[in-house]
Amino acid sequence: MITEKNITDFIYREADLLDTMQWQAWLDLFHPEGRYWMPLEWQQQDPVLQPSLMYEDLLLLKVRVERLAGERTFSQKPKSRCHHLLQAPQIVACDPEAGSFKARTSYIYSETRGDMLERFSGWASHDLVQVDDGLKIKLKRVDLVNFDAPFGNIQLFM
């Protein structure tokens, strides 16, 4: 039986895997049909016919992860690192019967490379589903507070 604590623990673990650059373990958190979405509009509804910063399936996320380790990935020489500071996740839906769960988490995210450090603020929304005894990400939606600002490179995952 999935509890609210299981959901928050899952979200903390996800951030920890990103911060410790355990990319493969992070990918393993996704459902095979899972998506990672960064909208480009306020309260955006449609990831396909409205512009987004990212809307990626597992194949594309694998490409990103593999690229990060590539011998000729020059934008990762030197490598980037990241840090997530999460507020306690808000449970939006918890339906163990249906095996579906939603949470929304306010965060501050830092990404650093060389001497540069960029800081972002926003909300992560997790749509999770139960698979066997555990949870998998169906959709991770990342809404930046300033989604419409012009950023430099964002190379890791929020």
Add this chain to the structure above:
Amino acid sequence: MDRYRNNAFAVEALVRDTEVHRDVYVDPEIFELEMEHLFPNSWIYVGHASQLAKPGDFITANIGRQPVLASRHTDGAIHVFYNRCPHKGVKIASEPCGNTGKFFRCPYHAWSFKTDGLLLAIPLKKGYEGTGFGDARANEGLSRIRNVVVYRDFIFAQLNDNGVSFADYFGESLSTIDNMVDRSPEGKLAVVAAPIRYMHTCNWKMLVENQTDTCHPMVAHESSAGTAVKVWKREQGDSTETPMAVQLYGPFMSPYEFYEQSGIRIWPNGHGHTGVANSIHSNYSDIEGYLGQMVAAYGEARAHEILGDVRHNTVYFPNIMVKGAVAILRNFIPIAVDKTLVESWVYRLVGAPDKLYERALMYNRFINAPTSIVGHDDLEMYERAQEGLKSNGNQWVNLQRLYEAGEQADVTAVINGTSERQMRNQFHAWAKFMTIDMDKRVEAAE
């Protein structure tokens, strides 16, 4: 300081037949002069008429660093103004777009202006009686930019009142915009969303040059496009259909021979495009229903002619790139000598299937977003160049690939697709529009 101001000879000397001096990318004075001469003398993209659908609609933009405001007047005409109140200089509009109703109203002292820029009212107008206000510059209302042309809904403006005409400036290069618009079964494009914005810490010209640099994709993008191809090969299993995403990434890894034969076309005044015979956009899957719509609209022969012209990147000198086959326009907006804001717009082909727009949006976020791995590859190169050019070891950037002695400038020609001639073409135009209204010589320093 002031090495180049009022010194056309010194500016011209930065551009040689096969190389350019690094000052064109790193010298703050050259950047200032670009803002004072190059941008005002050129025709600059302001926006798209679909953003000004109704009277009172407005957009804000920059020409070089000059803030401008474009509006749709009640009679349907589009006007472009300097975006400042004639009273105290306050920006009249600060949002990217909106509708102002019947008039603009300055938020500071409530001076108001009709949407053709003319002064409508001033509170306490009697305070100006007998002051000679009738002759004041402020009485004219918003300063209007005289040279504005709306070509197939693309709004261009030239700040210099006496510059080269629109037709002479663009000439045959407008065929890329024609092709992009013709790809809509209704011959109409529409902006329906904001652009992707991406800040680059490099000189704006590095981005422009990269648009027709066909010798970098298989090298710089091996990490992104190369990895995409590799991961797909490993993961595809029994799948026979290549996903749209892989179709978009894959062609970046095309070999040199592909780019060589696909060709580059150059035009006068620094315009030119890659992908003459074919391009990286040639082999995308057909989208159901689209060809039928095009044939119904244009007839069999014309529809195939439009869709068969699959140009890659068209540079409209100085600072936009149009990708007709995908309906994308990239605007390289100069902020400082080492800072460039890139806004990448996607147009919706009116009347065409949603899938085309979906593909264009996907392409835009794959290639032109701050979260795009192809973008990461490119920006890394620009930033390294911006740093590396500080080196005094060699102060020249080489643009010699496939140079031929006696090469003509300001001509139309189709050449080998790996040539750097389009970059030479741009720098010829750069020197021309930088110096066309600049004094030829300075007195010797005292």
